[in-house]
Amino acid sequence: MLPFTLGQAFRQGDVPASQTVNADIADFQSVVKNRWPDGSVKFAILSGRADLGANTWRTFGLSAGSAPASRPSITSADLQGASVSASIQFGSFGTAGWSGGDWGTPTQTWVEGPEMSAWTYRKPIGSDPHLVAWLEVRAYRGGRVEMLPWIENGYLRVTGPTAKSGTATFTLGGTQRFSQSLNLLNHQRAVLASGTTLTHWLGGDPQLTPRHDATYLMATKLVPNYRGVAASNSTLFNSLPSSYTPLDQASYPATMGTAGYHASIGLLPQWDAAYLTTYADPRAYRSVVISGYAAGRYGIHYRDETTNRPIRFSSYPTLVITGDSGLSDTGSSSTGAYTPAASGSTPPSYKNSHHPSMGYVAYLLTGWNYFCEEAQFVATVNYLKQSDGNRTINGIMHTTAGTNTVRGAAWSIRSLAQAATITPDSDSLRNELVGSLNANISYYHDRYATGTNNPLGLVAPYSDYNPGDPWQYAIWMDDFFTATFGYLKEMQSHSTSLQPKLDAFVQWKYRAIIGRLGGSGAGNYSFRYAGQYTTNYAPSASSNWDTGVGPWYNTWGEVARSMNLPTTGEVGESLVSGYPDEVTSYWGNLMPALAYAVDHSAAGSQDAWTRVISAPNFAKQLSAYNNIPEWGVKPRTR
Numbered sequence: 253m254l255p256f257t258l259g260q261a262f263r264q265g266d267v268p269a270s271q272t273v274n275a276d277i278a279d280f281q282s283v284v285k286n287r288w289p290d291g292s293v294k295f296a297i298l299s300g301r302a303d304l305g306a307n308t309w310r311t312f313g314l315s316a317g318s319a320p321a322s323r324p325s326i327t328s329a330d331l332q333g334a335s336v337s338a339s340i341q342f343g344s345f346g347t348a349g350w351s352g353g354d355w356g357t358p359t360q361t362w363v364e365g366p367e368m369s370a371w372t373y374r375k376p377i378g379s380d381p382h383l384v385a386w387l388e389v390r391a392y393r394g395g396r397v398e399m400l401p402w403i404e405n406g407y408l409r410v411t412g413p414t415a416k417s418g419t420a421t422f423t424l425g426g427t428q429r430f431s432q433s434l435n436l437l438n439h440q441r442a443v444l445a446s447g448t449t450l451t452h453w454l455g456g457d458p459q460l461t462p463r464h465d466a467t468y469l470m471a472t473k474l475v476p477n478y479r480g481v482a483a484s485n486s487t488l489f490n491s492l493p494s495s496y497t498p499l500d501q502a503s504y505p506a507t508m509g510t511a512g513y514h515a516s517i518g519l520l521p522q523w524d525a526a527y528l529t530t531y532a533d534p535r536a537y538r539s540v541v542i543s544g545y546a547a548g549r550y551g552i553h554y555r556d557e558t559t560n561r562p563i564r565f566s567s568y569p570t571l572v573i574t575g576d577s578g579l580s581d582t583g584s585s586s587t588g589a590y591t592p593a594a595s596g597s598t599p600p601s602y603k604n605s606h607h608p609s610m611g612y613v614a615y616l617l618t619g620w621n622y623f624c625e626e627a628q629f630v631a632t633v634n635y636l637k638q639s640d641g642n643r644t645i646n647g648i649m650h651t652t653a654g655t656n657t658v659r660g661a662a663w664s665i666r667s668l669a670q671a672a673t674i675t676p677d678s679d680s681l682r683n684e685l686v687g688s689l690n691a692n693i694s695y696y697h698d699r700y701a702t703g704t705n706n707p708l709g710l711v712a713p714y715s716d717y718n719p720g721d722p723w724q725y726a727i728w729m730d731d732f733f734t735a736t737f738g739y740l741k742e743m744q745s746h747s748t749s750l751q752p753k754l755d756a757f758v759q760w761k762y763r764a765i766i767g768r769l770g771g772s773g774a775g776n777y778s779f780r781y782a783g784q785y786t787t788n789y790a791p792s793a794s795s796n797w798d799t800g801v802g803p804w805y806n807t808w809g810e811v812a813r814s815m816n817l818p819t820t821g822e823v824g825e826s827l828v829s830g831y832p833d834e835v836t837s838y839w840g841n842l843m844p845a846l847a848y849a850v851d852h853s854a855a856g857s858q859d860a861w862t863r864v865i866s867a868p869n870f871a872k873q874l875s876a877y878n879n880i881p882e883w884g885v886k887p888r889t890r
Contacts (some may be wrong), residue, residue, distance in 0.1 A: 253279065253301040254458035255392035257368055259619035260298050260314070261472040264744070267293035267316040274317045279393070281365040285676040289748050295474075295674065297619035299368035301394060307465065323366035326391050330369075332354035336454060337425060340385035340401055340444065342434075343418020346378020348385035355389075359368035359560055362621045372621055374377050374560060377403070381410050383436075388622055396455035399424060400622055402548070406439035406577075406590060407557040408568075413438035413577075415596030420444055420498075423579050425454045434498060438594040439551035442498035443622070448540055449823045450496060463532045464617065470528055473742035474616065474673060475887045476519050476844060479874070480529035480881035488526055488879045491515060492539035493546070498656050501600075502546035503539070509580060509603035513836040516608035518882035519666060519739055519844055524613040529881040537617065544614030551577035551599030552633040554591065559597050562628040563636070564684045565647050571638040573633070578602050579657045583639030591636070604634045605660035612670040624674050631671035631685060634664040646691030651733065652797070657714040658729040662736040665692055669740040689746045696737075697753035701760040705800035708808060709734075709763030712788055712797035722814055723795055727768070727787035728841040734761050735885070738848025762854035765845040767808035769860035771821055777808035778821035779863040783830020783838035788814045827867045835876040840883035861890065 260273070267273055267290025273282035282298035288294045293316075304310055314709065332355050339349035350373060358371035370390045377383040382405050390398040401422045406413045415437045420445040422430040429452045430444045447453065470477045482488045493502040503523050505514045515522035523543045527536040554573070556563045571589045573580035578599035611626025635647040644654045647668070649661040656664065672685035711733055713725035737758050741748070746754060768787075770776030788811050789795075791803050805811045809819045831837035846864065849857040864870060877884030 253394060254304050254460060255299070255301050255368065255394065255396050256460050257297065257299040257390060258462040258464070259295065259618055260464070261295050261469055261474045261568045261616055262293045263468070263472045264288040264290065265292050266548065271316040272319045273298065274315050275300065276315075276318070278720070279367055281367040283363050283365055286674070287677060289744055293548065294633075295616070296461065296848065297363055297485070299363070299365060299392070301367065301392070304460065325364045325366055326369040326393060328355045328358060328371060331389070331391055334395060334397070336397055338387060338399060338401070339423045340377070340387075340403065341421040341423075342377050342383060342385075342403055342416070343420075345380050345383055345416065345418055348375035348377050350375070350387065360621065362388070363390075363619075366393060370621070376444045380416070382406055382413055383416055388620060396453060396458070397454045399454070400439050400620060401430075401444045401452070402622070403434070403436060403444065404441040404553055405436040406551070406553060406555070408554045409603045410557055411592045413592060413594040422452065430497060436499070437551060437597055437599045439553045440499065440599055441548040441553050443496075443497065443545045443548065445496060445545070446498070447495050448538070450538070450545075461534045461537055462617065463534065463537070466528045466530075466532045469616070471888070473529060475524075475613065476739065476885040477847070478525055478529050478877075478881050479884040479886040480525070480877035480879075482522045482526065482530045482878050482881070484533070486530070486879050488530070488881070489533075489535055489557060492526060492536060494535065494538060494540045496545055496547075499549045500546055500710070501549070502543050503607070504543075504546060504549070504600075505606075508601045509606045515882065517606060518733060519609070519885070520613060520882060521608040522882045523750055523878070524609065525881040527613065527617070529878070529884075532678075537869070538806050539618050540614050540617060544611050544626060547610040549600055549624050550602045551579065551594075552602055552756065553629050554633060554636060561681060562625060562632045564681060565632070565688055566645060566684060568636070569645045572638070572640060573636045575637075579633070579637050580829075581605070582637045583653070583655045585639070586641050602633075602661075604637065604655070604664050605657050607663055607667070608669060609670060612674060615674050625673060627667070627671040628681065629875060631668045634667060635688070644691070647688035648691055648695050651711045652714050658711060658725070659732045662729070662732040666736045666739065668692070669743055669745055672745040686745060686747060689740070690750050691755050693746055693757065697757040701753070701756045703800045705797070706790065706802070706804040707763070707806060708767055708804070708811070709761050709765075710847050711761075713789060715760055716793055718793070721792050722788040723790040723793050724786045725789050727784055728838045730764050731832070731842045731845045734765050735844035735848060737761055738845065738852060741848075741852065758852060759854055762845075762849040762852070762857065765842060765849055766854055766856045766860045768809060769846070769863055770819075771859065771863065772819070772824070774819055775807040775809040776821070777812040778818040779860065780821045780825055780828040780867075781812070781817045782842060783827065785838065786831070787811065821863065823863055823866045825867065826869045827864070832867070833871050833872040834872050835880050835883055838875065843883055844885040847885045847887045851889050861887065
């Protein structure tokens with residue numbers, strides 16, 4: 253009987269509020285962490301024990317039904333009774349150890365159940381004010397224990413953050429499981445594992461890999477719906493990390509923020525999309541976990557020393573990061589409240605204008621609290637790096653703020669929505685994240701969907717690419733923003749009272765993508781030329797985006813004429829500009845926005861979709877998405 257745990261997302265309504273998740277195995281538990289607005293199960297952590305053969309897949313069916321008879325949960329006393337011991341040492345800084353009664357005081361209880369219970373533990377490493385040893389522990393019925401150990405170097409407001417070097421060692425049950433020299437920079441964290449060993453087991457590693465139903469996972473709408481299908485020998489696997497080294501680059505960019513295409517950019521990065529387009533291939537699963545760990549290399553882990561959790565926005569209304577932790581484009585504080593200055597080497601560059609989703613899909617697949625916190629750290633650092641006058645207490649991500657730009661706001665709101673989606677319903681931090689999400693929905697609705705602002709569905713750009721008239725900007729960034737709001741609408745992590753505002757805003761916003769995919773007519777912008785780098789946003793550089801007073805272009809046909817582009821485009825004609833044969837081009841960038849517009853029945857979206865997919869040269873994109881999947885989002889309804 254081998255123990256297992258995995259995360260499982262559910263489609264709204266599949267497991268009604270009055271029922272729970274059951275499986276066709278006897279030794280099984282489900283712990284619900286999140287519910288949809290109708291009360292049905294949204295996400296649960298599933299655990300149990302099963303008879304499995306070596307190198308053989310076994311499928312387990314899940315169903316909705318009555319809760320099984322109550323059984324006693326595994327408790328931390330079971331760890332104590334089993335004489336479990338573990339320790340983390342970091343060079344001369346010291347050692348943090350757990351044994352006996354130490355297991356009775358977890359920092360956080362994550363799961364309680366008769367098959368598996370999980371807790372998070374922490375201890376300082378020696379007398380250093382910044383270094384902390386962490387353990388996430390899963391104890392299974394039958395006696396096996398699984399541990400995920402890591403070291404963090406940095407708090408929110410503790411003075412003197414700097415680099416710390418030493419040999420990190422993890423010992424479990426008296427046996428050394430990991431030892432490696434680490435140079436841990438400020439606000440980094442490093443999981444103490446290596447190679448293909450991603451967690452450590454006491455009592456024997458069952459060596460199990462979960463393989464989710466990828467089609468169903470996409471149907472839950474918690475991830476986009478990807479069109480790609482990778483073959484088992486796809487070149488995609490060559491780009492996925494297969495072995496873990498603490499603080500390694502893995503598939504992240506050498507410098508976050510470098511111009512041009514990178515596989516980390518998109519609603520989900522390539523390694524997460526790969527899991528969905530390879531039918532949950534174990535190689536892709538491993539890459540998702542490794543990439544989730546590798547996010548620790550960025551100096552974004554600002555843990556509140558008063559709570560030992562990622563921050564609550566409301567607790568720090570004017571605090572801003574100083575910007576010496578590898579975070580680019582940080583803002584200013586109206587009260588002079590900044591995080592302590594850091595010294596030593598600087599962590600790899602982090603730019604919210606280019607940052608990928610981190611931790612989110614890894615959590616959906618594994619249920620490890622470590623990954624949930626990673627997503628929370630991303631969301632909260634994007635708040636802390638903004639000027640407090642721009643973000644306000646609710647963390648509004650402005651498209652015009654110098655620390656954002658349009659794409660920066662898009663990716664920050666995406667990461668915020670993801671963190672709100674996976675933070676457990678019972679966690680008070682979720683209220684902060686949802687409150688911020690609500691504030692962004694209200695802000696963008698009130699600014700654009702109810703006033704006299706531009707009729708084209710364009711949000712205010714950060715700058716003007718043209719020194720004079722007309723106002724020009726990168727339209728592909730606006731497509732990122734459109735796709736983000738389509739995505740967060742499907743995740744349904746905002747308050748239901750905001751649904752009318754969100755619906756109205758996204759319908760207004762979809763004009764920006766549908767309007768550029770028009771047919772023939774004086775009011776149209778030919779779909780063949782939708783993949784531009786820059787587009788005219790307004791006829792005058794003096795157009796006022798704050799008040800909504802123009803002048804504005806009244807139709808996309810006016811935009812086309814101002815750019816000397818055609819206003820005619822018939823079904824069956826080829827796509828022209830913007831590298832239409834390449835899935836990493838502006839045509840790839842616009843596909844998620846168009847897909848969500850179709851799914852949400854935006855006016856003209858079906859015709860726009862037909863024009864694009866009927867173009868003879870669009871077929872070249874279709875096969876390429878199998879190996880480069882991240883932009884290949886397609887409508888669920890087509």
